[in-house]
Amino acid sequence: MNQVVALERIENPNSVRRFGFIPAILYGKGVSSPQKVKIAKKDVLKLLRHNSKNSKVYVDYKNNKYFCVIKDVQLDYLNKDILHLEFQAVHEDEVVKIELPVIFEGEEFLEAKGFILETYMSKIEVMGRLKDLPEVIKIDVKDKKLGDKITIEDLNLGEEIKILEDLDKVIAVVSNSETEDIAS
Incomplete structure (x- = not known):
């Protein structure tokens, strides 16, 4: 640290x-x-x-x-x-509410397939002991397919961390690149 x-x-x-x-x-x-x-x-x-x-x-x-x-x-x-x-x-054991930034890993793999990641949330509010909280929430998207949605429910931050958002809230969606050929 x-x-x-x-x-x-x-x-x-x-x-x-x-x-x-x-x-x-x-x-x-x-x-x-x-x-x-x-x-x-x-x-x-x-x-x-x-x-x-x-x-x-x-x-x-x-x-x-x-x-x-x-x-x-x-x-x-x-x-x-x-x-x-x-x-x-x-104190490291103090329970706090905090907004953690979201970082998406593997977006370049989506782009190589002609997809883009539409992000709807850049921060997520959580509660837990400070020593248990990560600095950021990392979400791996490299194996996602067209139409896949990433929701709060998909996150696994461990039992000691409570997510203070609706479970069905959408974090991001994989969609087609905006450079589609309109003539076809």
Whole structure:
């Protein structure tokens, strides 16, 4: 699991960014009150290369290591800069509700057959102990056939994870490519 080092922040957020840091806040289990912190921008970029909102990370702050969830990543949508991060410290055994991103694996095999995957859900809400929850929900679609539907009921995340969506809700459907020859 990833880890970042946070330093105490007394400067305003713009000053922090000017000196190569990203402002953040750390709060939750074991943190007496919300702490204004800063993290080196290079460390944040490395962290977010493989993590996103709802990812689990360790935050090292004032010689304490906190098990956290990235609760928010604020971006400047004009230039894609990271403006602010929010870390919530939790216990690994704590039961949480969280939206997990859905990742489809094997779409290139569908495309090779002239099919496309129409996706209807990019996130799925689940509940479980934090240590049992995956970072993402991976769905293998390489062996799917034309017309196949993937529903919530098709997911197998284990007994310790409860899916908080209707079982008949459609996640994705395999359909014909839009490049069909209309003349035939």
